[in-house]
Amino acid sequence: MTQTPVRPIPKRPLTLRDVSEVSGVSEMTVSRVLRNRGDVSEATREKVLKAARDLGYVPNKIAGALASSRVNLVAVIIPSLSNMVFPEVMTGISEILDDTELQPVVGVTHYKPEREEAVLYEMLSWRPSGVIIAGLEHTEAAKAMLGAAGIPIVEIMDTDGVAIDAVVGISHRRAGRKMAQAIVDAGYKKIGFLGTKMPLDHRARKRFEGFTEALAKAGLEVADQEFYSGGSALAKGREMTETILNRTPDLDFLYYSNDMIGAGGLLYCLDNGIDVPGQIGLAGFNGIEFLDGLPRQLATMDACRVEIGRAAAQIIVDRASDPAAVGKEVVSLDPSLDFGDTLKRIKKV
Amino acid sequence: MTQTPVRPIPKRPLTLRDVSEVSGVSEMTVSRVLRNRGDVSEATREKVLKAARDLGYVPNKIAGALASSRVNLVAVIIPSLSNMVFPEVMTGISEILDDTELQPVVGVTHYKPEREEAVLYEMLSWRPSGVIIAGLEHTEAAKAMLGAAGIPIVEIMDTDGVAIDAVVGISHRRAGRKMAQAIVDAGYKKIGFLGTKMPLDHRARKRFEGFTEALAKAGLEVADQEFYSGGSALAKGREMTETILNRTPDLDFLYYSNDMIGAGGLLYCLDNGIDVPGQIGLAGFNGIEFLDGLPRQLATMDACRVEIGRAAAQIIVDRASDPAAVGKEVVSLDPSLDFGDTLKRIKKV
DNA sequence: AACCGCTATGTTAACGCTAACAGGGCGAAA
C-alpha cells in the first residue's frame, strides 16, 4: 500500500489562490475566513479551514501588511540581552502584548549609538506599529527618524531628559540621591563607588551624578572609585572590591552601580571576614531576583523593570487601538529602596 | 526669525516616488542607488542620496520583500530569555549574522509546545530565510510546518533525536553519562539529584536519563531527588539542598540540573560548614559565566552555547548564499567537563 | 557616416494580499 503524500513537494510556495482553488471559493473569501473578518457562512468557513489545514497554508504577512498597510509589530530596541535587566523589561512587554495582535521584535545595540541608529533604521523599514527604545540619548539622525516615523515612540528606563514622544522609567539621578541619602543617614562617612567604565551607560552615569550631588549636600564626597569593563560581573565585583579596599582600607561604604558586581563585593567581604554592615556597608542597584539566594541580602533599589515594560507596551497598545490618542505620556515610576542586610537602618535625627 | 521645519508634517508616509520627484530621476534609479545595485553615475547617486537624507526617507522593506520575494530575516525560536543560556546562544548567532544581510528575529515559547507552534506560525508568515529553533521536540503541526516551509531549518541545543533538517548541539544523554562517570570515578556512592519540575524541559530530562543510565552501569542509583519550579533559581537551590539533606543526610553527592541552583546549593553548603568536596561533592550544568565569582568553583559541564549559536547561524548563512547546498547537516559538539573545586579528581583505577 | 557596444536610465508587470465596492440570492414586509 503506497502512502500518498499530502503535499507532493512544495515547489512553489502556497498562496491564497491555492487554498481558494481547493476549497472552491474566491481568494477574498479565503482571506476573510483566515482573518475572521466579515460574514462568512459556517459551511464555507469550515470548507476553507479544512483546505488551508490540508495544504499546510501559512498566510503571507508581507503581502497582507503591504495591502492593508497595517503591521502588527512593535520594535523594541535595547542595549543588551545579557544584562538581565532587559529580559525582565521584555517580560513586562510580552505580558501586555500577548493579549493583543501586536508582537515585539527585539533589536540589540550593545550600547553603541551607531548600532542603535542602524538597528532603528532597519526596524523602521518594516513599518512597525510602535517603537519602544531604551534611554533618552540617541544620535541626531536617530532622533530625526523617531520624530518623523509617525508612530508611537516610547523611550524607557530613564526620565531625566527630553523625550521625543512618551517616556516610561525612573529618575536615575533621583535614585542616586535617594541611595546617598540613606547612606548618609546611616552614618557612613567614607564612601567608595564601583561601577562600569562604559561612558555610554547614561543611566549609570546619572545615578552617579545624583549620588555625588546628594553626598555633597551632606558635606561628603566619594572617597575612592573603581571601574571595570567586560568579564563576569560577579568575579569583577570581587576583584574591584579587593582592589579598592587595599588602596583605601578605611572606606566604610561601597556603592556599586549594579547588583551583580555588588553581589561579588558582598561575597568578597564575607569570605574575608569583613563585618557587613558594621565595618563596611554595601549597596547595589536593580533588585535582581537572584540576590535572594545570597548568604546575606544586598541593599539595593528596585528599578521597576517589569513594570516599565508593561507600561510602555500599554501605551503602544492604547495608541494603536485609538489613533486619536494624543501621546506624550510621561510615566515616572518610583524606585523603592531595599535596605537588605548590608545597609544600617538608622533613623535620621 | 522663524525656523522653517525641514519636514512640514509627515502626513502620508514617504515612498520612493517622493525621493524620485525631489531628485528628478525615476523610482527605479532611486531604488538602485539605495540598494547599491546596478550601475548608477556618481552624480545621480549623490543627488539621490541627498534627497533621501533630506526627506528622511526610510525604505519600505515590506514592499521590497514582496517584490523581490527575498526576506533577510532568520527566525530564532527559543524557550526563554531569562535562562541566560539563550541570550548566550543569541550572542553566537548575532556574531555570525552581523557580517551578513541577515537579521535574527526572536520568538519566545516559555517552554510551551502550543506557544511554540503559534510563534512558529507567526514567524513563518513573514517568510524568513531560515529558522533556528531550540530542541527536537515539537507538535505534529509544528513539524509539518517546518518540513513544508522550504527554507533551511536548524534545530539547536540537542542532538538526541530525529531532526527535520540540520541540527547543532550536544548530546545531553551523553553529557549526563559523562558526569555520572566522573562522579562514580571519584568514589561517590550516595547521589542525589536536584532539578526542575518542568516535564517539558526535554534536555534536562535527557541528561537525567543519561545520568541514571551510567550510574546503573556502575551498580548505583539516584538515592534521592528534589524538584522545583519558578522563583529565583539561586534561592531555590538553597532551599532544595536543605530539604534533601535533611531528608537524606548521608548523601555524598548532589547533581543539579543547572548551574544556578547548583550555585545556590554550593552557597548553602559553605554557609553550613559542610566540607565540599570532601563530605559532599557538587556539580551543575552549563558553565555559566557568573560561576567565576563564587567562593568556590562549581563543577559543571560546558554546553557550548555560543558555539552552537555560531554554527547554527553559519548553516543558515551558507545555505542562503548557495541555494544548491544540500542540507541535513549534523554538528554535534562535545561538552567539556570542568571539575572546579567541588568534584574530587580521582583517577579511575 | 553607419554601426557597434557600452553605460545609465526608464518602463512595465508582477509580488500576494486586502479595502472598497458590486452584485446575487433569498426571506420578509407590503
Place this chain on the structure above:
DNA sequence: TTTCGCCCTGTTAGCGTTAACATAGCGGTT
C-alpha cells in the same frame, strides 16, 4: 407579487517595491 434589505460572495484596484526588459545616448571603429 413586488420590493426592500440583509447575508454572503465576488470583482477590481491598488499597497510600494523590484526583476526583467527596453532604450537613449555617446564615444570609438571601420
